[in-house]
Amino acid sequence: MTAKKFSETHTIPYYEGNITNHMTLAMLLNVVILVSEHQNDTLKLDHKQLIDNYGIGWVVTSYSIKINELPKIDQTIKLTTRGTSYNKYFAYREFWIEDESGQELVKIDSIWVLIDEATRKVSPIDAEIIAPYESENIKRLPRLPRPEKLGEDVDASKKYQVRTNDIDFNGHVNNAHYLDWMVDVLPIDFITSHLPVQVDIRFESEVTYGNWVESSVNNVTMADGNVKTIHRITSGDEVSAIATIIWRKIK
């Protein structure tokens, strides 16, 4: 059995892009979450139905993002997703982004859990909720690459306060904002001269409105000339998210 795929197209407006004319990494996550939510919606399992009927909601714990080519402003892309497989607590969802000729621009693997909205604890994945996706029930889900841990070596850090507009309809910080905080700590000269080719990000704990977060990074030049940036977002003593991003120099 292969899980149901769902596709839609999206044209990237200027305000989803940055100074390099490419989509920002945060917007990349926003649009893939949108396509998954649209699939949920067609299967009558959107966030509202999950909360109203089951008191639960899907939350991403990690993404592994392989970028052949970051979509550009004004480009029309085709987004495809499927809820590939699941076990007792975790679900594996894939995303593909293609250009209009069918060339794969981005491939995203993601791991999700169901969270009980009242207790904010992980809830087992009920067959009733997963059945419409025709996901495969398997013991071992694929393991996404674990982002590296930032050590003592910190090249830069900046503090950000969670804003009203960082908060979604559920009162939580939209995960995509973590990537904005991670990327913003890099010098603008670096952003204008490099493009991401791989992003591995893992969310550890939630941040709420008004909290201050600190975004820290260590940059490492790799043997092949690419640059690896190792990121950590903390809120107080807690680690909120970690990520490793590989960048290539724009020719």
Place this chain on the structure above:
Amino acid sequence: MTAKKFSETHTIPYYEGNITNHMTLAMLLNVVILVSEHQNDTLKLDHKQLIDNYGIGWVVTSYSIKINELPKIDQTIKLTTRGTSYNKYFAYREFWIEDESGQELVKIDSIWVLIDEATRKVSPIDAEIIAPYESENIKRLPRLPRPEKLGEDVDASKKYQVRTNDIDFNGHVNNAHYLDWMVDVLPIDFITSHLPVQVDIRFESEVTYGNWVESSVNNVTMADGNVKTIHRITSGDEVSAIATIIWRKIK
């Protein structure tokens, strides 16, 4: 002669909305700028053509936004614009946002100038550049309501540093971000219990990457129960933008 109208539809994704399930004011500006840029594009006068061929670009100096109903997440809206009229230095552009039944949700009046990209000075509006819009050449353009000046009475203020992703392809701060800074300084309880009905905003001077801005506000309860918030964004000693927003309580 009546100026050419241009329309398109837009469905509001969750990430253009806030905790109240309505589109943010910043995103409202982003989508109207997008429709005007699409009109420019069909008339072969988009930002790239203006810069490449004339070394100039359009910049908004002020908006007056009348909101009957702020568009909601998942709603499909119809956006219409026309470059209504102009004189030697200023152009008047109107925007209309309607719901699917043709009900007017938002009406926006805006005043634009052409800026010389090299000197950042205002450039006279050349007939060649305005002709395709079939705008009316008039002596006196409509005057938009002037936002009130914030006095000594400041109820709240917050500082923000301009981020990489606040900067557009031209290296300038996208005007919409000023509204994010203005709104964010209001308490979240106020945002969840009020909706904007009128926004008058005026841009005074540009802010650049890395600069810190301070967003300050004074709240005034009006005789009719609505709340007026008077906003100022400063960068160092300079005023970058001022705005007056009228809010109604959500019933």
